[in-house]
Amino acid sequence: xxxxxxxxxxxxxxxxxxxxxxxxxxxxxxxxxxxxxxxxxxxxxxxxxxxxxxxxxxxxxxxxxxxxxxxxxxxxxxxxxxxxxxxxxxxxxxxx
Amino acid sequence: xxxxxxxxxxxxxxxxxxxxxxxxxxxxxxxxxxxxxxxxxxxxxxxxxxxxxxxxxxxxxxxxxxxxxxxxxxxxxxxxxxxxxxxxxxxxxxxxxxxxxxxxxxxxxxxxxxxxxxxxxxxxxxxxxxxxxxxxxxxxxxxxxxxxxxxxxxxxxxxxxxxxxxxxxxxxxxxxxxxxxxxxxxxxxxxxxxxxxx
Numbered sequence: 298x299x300x301x302x303x304x305x306x307x308x309x310x311x312x313x314x315x316x317x318x319x320x321x322x323x324x325x326x327x328x329x330x331x332x333x334x335x336x337x338x339x340x341x342x343x344x345x346x347x348x349x350x351x352x353x354x355x356x357x358x359x360x361x362x363x364x365x366x367x368x369x370x371x372x373x374x375x376x377x378x379x380x381x382x383x384x385x386x387x388x389x390x391x392x393x
Numbered sequence: 394x395x396x397x398x399x400x401x402x403x404x405x406x407x408x409x410x411x412x413x414x415x416x417x418x419x420x421x422x423x424x425x426x427x428x429x430x431x432x433x434x435x436x437x438x439x440x441x442x443x444x445x446x447x448x449x450x451x452x453x454x455x456x457x458x459x460x461x462x463x464x465x466x467x468x469x470x471x472x473x474x475x476x477x478x479x480x481x482x483x484x485x486x487x488x489x490x491x492x493x494x495x496x497x498x499x500x501x502x503x504x505x506x507x508x509x510x511x512x513x514x515x516x517x518x519x520x521x522x523x524x525x526x527x528x529x530x531x532x533x534x535x536x537x538x539x540x541x542x543x544x545x546x547x548x549x550x551x552x553x554x555x556x557x558x559x560x561x562x563x564x565x566x567x568x569x570x571x572x573x574x575x576x577x578x579x580x581x582x583x584x585x586x587x588x589x590x591x
Contacts, residue, residue, distance in 0.1 A: 309467055316460040323452050327445070330589035342585035350578045357463045357574045367405055375412055379419055386423050390430045 307356050315356045322349050347380075400564045407568040411575045414538075418579050421531050425586060428523045435520020440591040442507075443528070447498050448588035451491050452580065455539075458487035459577045462546075462570045469553070472560040478553045481546060481566075484573065488543040495536050499529075528587055535583055538576045545569050 307315075326345040334341065354376070355361040360368060429436045465480035506513030507525055514522055549569050552558045558566045 306467065306470060307463075309464060312460055312463045312467065316456065319456045319459075320453065323449065323456065326585055326589060327449055330445075330585070330591070339590050342589050343582075346582050346585055349581045353459065353574050353578050353581070357459050357577075358571055365401070367408075372408055372412070376415070379412075379415055383419050383423060387426055390427050 306359055306362055311356060315352050319349055319352060398562075398564075400567075403564055403568060404571075407571050411571060414575060414579075418531075418534075418582075421527070421534070422582065422586070425527050425531070428520070428527065429590075432518075432520025432523060435518050436524050437591055439521040439524035439528075440587065443588050444498055444501070445588050447494055448584055451494050452584050454487050454491050454494070455577050455580050458484045458491070459574050461487065462573050466563065466566055466570050469558060469560060469563045469566060474553055474556070474559070477558075477566075478550060481550050481553060485543055485546050485550065488539055488546065488573075491539055492536060492543070495532065495539075531583060532587070535576070535579055538579070542569075542573050542576050546573065 322345050326342055329341050329345075330338065332338070360372065363369070461480045461483040465477045465484065468474075468477035468480060502508065502525075508514065509526060509529055514525060546569055549558065549566050552565060
């Protein structure tokens with residue numbers, strides 16, 4: 298039982314770097330929103346949000362450091378499937 | 394009697410719950426997108442009325458609270474309970490700050506006569522009614538999650554002080570952290586959806 302908590306974890310330095318990255322991406326998405334790119338702006342905003350959530354998943358929720366079938370395969374595949382389903386509904390609505 | 398403990402099992406259980414939360418909010422995202430395409434002009438007008446500065450501030454607050462949450466777990470791993478408690482208390486404080494901003498934001502909207510079923514709002518076009526309906530429903534549901542998180546983390550603060558969460562057993566803090574980070578991820582998507590895509 299104690300063994301399970303001994304997985305390697307990110308260092309404080311890594312956490313701070315990830316946090317700075319998240320803040321910078323927030324800055325980018327806010328300034329891009331001011332540029333009025335039309336429908337392309339939606340794509341840019343959602344892509345940046347996707348990158349930000351990947352950072353949170355991998356480092357803050359330390360999916361990157363987890364071991365085993367469930368964490369390495371089931372969770373990423375489930376998240377990707379959800380993204381795919383929601384994304385396909387988006388495209389269906391957009392090109393109807 | 395020996396206590397049965399399975400940390401990996403409880404973490405897996407937490408993740409399954411979190412994935413169901415993604416489905417819950419995902420459905421609302423789809424609803425938002427569908428109406429956004431149908432009422433593009435109205436959504437554009439309505440989104441311009443939201444306070445982008447408050448929204449950005451709340452994003453920064455929530456991202457920072459995720460950092461303090463992660464640092465709190467890193468501290469307990471190193472057996473420093475005091476700093477773990479400090480970071481956890483900071484996380485709770487930032488969560489409350491987020492809710493305070495939300496309160497200011499919502500009261501300003503209500504003050505302008507924009508709230509569900511208000512005479513002012515019903516006088517507008519149906520796209521704008523839908524936008525503000527979704528705005529209140531989605532940021533409200535998210536705010537509720539933040540409120541639950543603040544409550545949960547306050548209990549964890551107490552557990553850290555009492556020594557129930559310690560270096561050799563911190564799965565409760567770990568799972569609470571996972572929940573808090575997911576609430577952050579949901580906001581990462583809500584923010585551009587309502588405040589930026591005008």
